[in-house]
Amino acid sequence: MYKILANTVFLGKDIHFLTECHSTNDLALGKIRTKEVAEGSIILTESQTKGRGQRGNRWWTEPGKNLTFSLVLQPYFLNATEQFDLNIVVSLAVKEILDEYVPGIVIKWPNDILHIEKGKLGGILIENIINHQGIEFSVVGIGLNINQEIKELPFATSLSSLTGSQMDKWEIFKLLIARIEKYYVSLKKGDRKRLRESYLSNLYRYGEWARYDDGEVFDGKIEGISPEGKLILEKRDGSLNLYGFKEVKYL
Incomplete structure (x- = not known):
């Protein structure tokens, strides 16, 4: 086959x-x-x-x-x-x-x-x-x-x-x-x-506010992916945060 x-x-x-x-x-x-x-x-x-x-x-x-x-x-x-x-x-x-x-x-x-x-x-x-x-x-x-x-x-x-x-x-x-x-x-x-x-x-939740957990629950918006493949999340205070695999959870 x-x-x-x-x-x-x-x-x-x-x-x-x-x-x-x-x-x-x-x-x-x-x-x-x-x-x-x-x-x-x-x-x-x-x-x-x-x-x-x-x-x-x-x-x-x-x-x-x-x-x-x-x-x-x-x-x-x-x-x-x-x-x-x-x-x-x-x-x-x-x-x-x-x-x-x-x-x-x-x-x-x-x-x-x-x-x-x-x-x-x-x-x-x-x-x-x-x-x-x-x-x-x-x-x-x-x-x-x-x-x-x-x-x-x-x-x-x-x-x-x-x-x-x-x-x-x-x-x-x-x-x-x-x-x-x-x-x-x-x-x-x-x-x-x-x-x-x-x-x-085609990325799930791109540009949308949603709930995440990086040790603390927060509202975040995916702004992009870094050249190395890290997730770039904006928080409500305007800060941009980079996360590697397993460093943040989708809620």
């Missing part, structure tokens, strides 16, 4: 399919070290038993129902401080492909894909191997709820739950990889300003 992709130039020409694995990101990182994969290689599984989100959070998926895979990239053109640009590229690609099936998809900083009313559809975890020259390899882990019926997880949903019908995972996968490739090439060509503007225009 999962053969090389015909609709891409270099992504998805080498697909490693496993019925089950602990974590596609961990497997991809291991294969990078043993030189079994190169840029564009994809590790894809039907069942990920120990999938991870940001900072070690668990990402659970029902076997055979969803898309869980990791994509290997070599963004040598980025330095370590620019690694969030990859998150922007992948988030935009996922959001736009899901838009073709259902309205109301937004990006939630730093790595979630949401339906504005029904909750989380998926997540992105990017892990980098960095050397003295910059980013040597990036592993882009993506988990998307496609055909899973979600009852046990609060504030989560799936594409089939939103559309009322079973979806073709392989078709979504092909479209998504092609869209990631398109934006990755744009990033490589230096089109960062436009990509960041598009990311902000």
